[in-house]
Amino acid sequence: MGIGHHLALLLGGSLWGLGALLIRCLGSRGWAVLDIAPIRGTVSFVLLAGLVLATRPGMLAIRPQDRRYLVLAGILGPGLTGPLFMLCIMGAPLGIAVLLNYGAPVYAAILSWPLLGERPDRRKVFALTLLMLGLLLVTGLLEGAAGEAVRPRTGALLAGFCSGLTFALYLVTTRRVATSCDPAAMQVWKFGAGLPVLWGMRVLWGGPPSLPPLDLPAVGLLLLLALGPHIAGHLLVNYGLARVQAAPGSILLTTEPLMAMALGWAVLGERATIPQLAGMGLILAAIGAASSSRPRPGPVSTPCMLSPRGSCQVPRSDCR
Numbered sequence: 001m002g003i004g005h006h007l008a009l010l011l012g013g014s015l016w017g018l019g020a021l022l023i024r025c026l027g028s029r030g031w032a033v034l035d036i037a038p039i040r041g042t043v044s045f046v047l048l049a050g051l052v053l054a055t056r057p058g059m060l061a062i063r064p065q066d067r068r069y070l071v072l073a074g075i076l077g078p079g080l081t082g083p084l085f086m087l088c089i090m091g092a093p094l095g096i097a098v099l100l101n102y103g104a105p106v107y108a109a110i111l112s113w114p115l116l117g118e119r120p121d122r123r124k125v126f127a128l129t130l131l132m133l134g135l136l137l138v139t140g141l142l143e144g145a146a147g148e149a150v151r152p153r154t155g156a157l158l159a160g161f162c163s164g165l166t167f168a169l170y171l172v173t174t175r176r177v178a179t180s181c182d183p184a185a186m187q188v189w190k191f192g193a194g195l196p197v198l199w200g201m202r203v204l205w206g207g208p209p210s211l212p213p214l215d216l217p218a219v220g221l222l223l224l225l226a227l228g229p230h231i232a233g234h235l236l237v238n239y240g241l242a243r244v245q246a247a248p249g250s251i252l253l254t255t256e257p258l259m260a261m262a263l264g265w266a267v268l269g270e271r272a273t274i275p276q277l278a279g280m281g282l283i284l285a286a287i288g289a290a291s292s293s294r295p296r297p298g299p300v301s302t303p304c305m306l307s308p309r310g311s312c313q314v315p316r317s318d319c320r
Contacts, residue, residue: 013254016256017258018229029215035206045192074190088157092153102257112245127287137278138257174190
């Protein structure tokens, strides 16, 4: 069972990495990045909510104590993390932006101790050390690849730090309820909670939204982006975090930048340097170290399974 949950996180991160390529493809068809995020979120919410309502409507009757965490996770993850990362990219070199965003495993290791009772051990610290060294190499910062004399703006650095922090908090809050909620129902709530934030930030940064060019290839790319990286990726992460602690889980999700870089080399003709390849090796070693940790159930009460009518199927002391 543990292997399956670790594999789910690896696949979820890989699907998120595929999303970067699909976003690049939509961008080449005239779509602005600020438009892609809220439209992708809206399409994903409509598709997943429609599927759940048509097949298992009772699963959306989440317990109130879990609902609070899911709304918070939706605001932090689908709502804030992506726009903050994009804001960082606008004002800082890409390597610094990626490094700040994927500081999330470090933040998750720190936050999961007081919030979830998941104490850091030597294996976690070793994996986090390998991960950060690998990211430094992959982003080119140890090479001084920012010989580009591009000076990051203070606001961009703050946005990058906050994107990593909100992503870590998203994983911690998701982990908090992952064992007591259906993965699909969880994600419907999180997508729904994140949408107002996404559209609000779109209007704040870009003014009134405009409809991007819609042709058959663009619609196909958008549906693929919603069904694959956004819906399937998040469902796999929800499933995996039910048995994998937040800090190791966030390390496993660093398959996202690895997949994005690999697709850039294979599909877009981008080249890798020897230090970048060495950095990928260190990240894979960190993933291996995180995968060897013993899976444990999340820190939640006995799962409360709800019937299609919303009634409680376990002792009422477990349901509210």
